[in-house]
Amino acid sequence: MDYTAMKDAELIKLYIDGDEKALSFLINKHEQRIFSYILSKIQNRDLANDVFQDTFVKIIKTFRKGNYNEEGKFLNWALRIAHNLVIDHFRKQKRIPTVTPNDEYDIFKIIKDGSENAETGMIREQIEKDLHKLILKLPPEQLEVLRLRHFSGLSFKDIADQTGVSINTALGRMRYALINLRKLMQEHNMSLSLS
Structure with missing residues (x-):
């Protein structure tokens, strides 16, 4: 059988139907690109090999579970898996110090560090995604103040004017938003990593 003329979707179907050689060809076809991506992030050949195998x-x-969905290209999907495993690797290795929630820090200062390499950039992106999911669980008035302050950069006076409340109320809503966000982080067992 000539595997070289086959598209990824055809190779995947052959593998699912029991053709192990189709999988070997698929791996060999994309090995260099996926491994190079992992190595560029981890910068250690042995660890990159481990993540590649994972x-x-x-x-x-x-x-095997029948969960593959041919929505896009196989390579993009495989690179997304590799990307997530690289992030998991950094978190497990604790190569970057983690921060646990307390009253002494501002979540948004942590994710806006100026010195960023590829590793910290990937972790920051994942933290931002996780954090935005939690932010959406805040009560509407707290969510509004938080968005206006951290994402629009408004002063508390401007927030008070825009929302029709006193400055103290705006400050209080922000304080409760941060307290609730810390609680949500603890409930979801989420920690933030410093870059």
Whole structure:
């Protein structure tokens, strides 16, 4: 069988139907690109090999469970899996110090560090995604003040004017928003990593 002429979707279907050689060809076809991506982030060949293997273990498990959905290209999907495993690797290795919630820090200062390399950039993006999901769980008035302050950069006086409340009320809503956000982080077992 000539695997070289086949598209990724055809190779995947053959593998799911029991053709192990189709999987080997698929891996060999994309190995260089996926491994290079992982190595560029981790910058250690042995660790990159581990993450690369974990990537394909996860891909194979997804195929075997019948959960693969050909929505886009296989390579993009595989790179997304590799990306998530690289982030998991950094978190497990604790190569970057983690911060636990307390009253002494501002969540938004942590994710806006100026010195960023590829590793910290990936982690920051993931933290921002996780944090935005939690922010949406805040009560509407707290969510509004938080958005106006941190995402629009308004002063508390401007927030008070725009929302029709006193400055003290705006400050109070922000304080409760941050307290509630810390509680949500603890409930969801989320920690923030410094870059």
